[in-house]
Amino acid sequence: MLVPETIKNMKASKSSEKQWWRDAVTYQIYIRSFADENGDGIGDIKGIISRLDYLKELGVDAIWITPWYPSPQHDNGYDVADFMDIHHEYGTLDIAQELIDEVHRAGLRIIIDMVPNHSSNEHQWFEEALKSKPGSVERSRYLFRDGKGENGENPPNNWQSVFGGPAWTRITEGNGELGQREGTSRCPSPGTSWPTRFA
Numbered sequence: 092m093l094v095p096e097t098i099k100n101m102k103a104s105k106s107s108e109k110q111w112w113r114d115a116v117t118y119q120i121y122i123r124s125f126a127d128e129n130g131d132g133i134g135d136i137k138g139i140i141s142r143l144d145y146l147k148e149l150g151v152d153a154i155w156i157t158p159w160y161p162s163p164q165h166d167n168g169y170d171v172a173d174f175m176d177i178h179h180e181y182g183t184l185d186i187a188q189e190l191i192d193e194v195h196r197a198g199l200r201i202i203i204d205m206v207p208n209h210s211s212n213e214h215q216w217f218e219e220a221l222k223s224k225p226g227s228v229e230r231s232r233y234l235f236r237d238g239k240g241e242n243g244e245n246p247p248n249n250w251q252s253v254f255g256g257p258a259w260t261r262i263t264e265g266n267g268e269l270g271q272r273e274g275t276s277r278c279p280s281p282g283t284s285w286p287t288r289f290a
């Protein structure tokens with residue numbers, strides 16, 4: 092029979108295992124400049140693998156990889172064009188799996204940078220949103236709004252982009268007419284309507 096104290100200890104143990112990151116030392120790796128294995132001047136995943144002994148020696152508990160997905164690199168890889176693959180300059184999915192296995196073999200943990208709140212304007216979903224009609228599911232994944240004024244000539248509000256200029260861009264609809272405004276707080280990485288569309 093489990094006495095209350097034992098149950099309490101089990102819960103505490105589970106909780107601390109879940110929250111290992113609270114007191115872990117994590118080494119953030121900006122992949123593009125960390126280590127270049129094939130000598131093309133751009134960091135890559137095999138470069139990280141070649142430095143795992145060094146990272147282990149430093150005494151870190153985990154490594155954190157900045158976004159390594161296919162990207163036009165307008166925003167240092169945070170403008171993700173495909174969340175399901177690896178940027179061609181960094182390696183392949185197989186090489187990424189090799190890194191994950193090697194990290195675990197070294198007794199370390201690995202954190203992958205996931206960026207769900209915006210995507211590249213080259214992401215398939217954004218291209219579909221531009222081609223689709225106002226009010227469609229495809230458009231609802233991003234922040235499209237009607238402009239103000241009789242013909243939508245004014246932006247919906249006065250938001251500014253952190254990249255400079257207004258946050259809103261007026262698009263041309265499929266019929267060739269000026270259409271809705273698209274809100275990009277991180278142009279050219281349009282903000283998604285996460286979490287409402289992804290929950």
Ligand SMILES: [Ca+2]
Pocket residue numbers: 127128129130131132133134135180
């Ligand atoms: Ca390289």
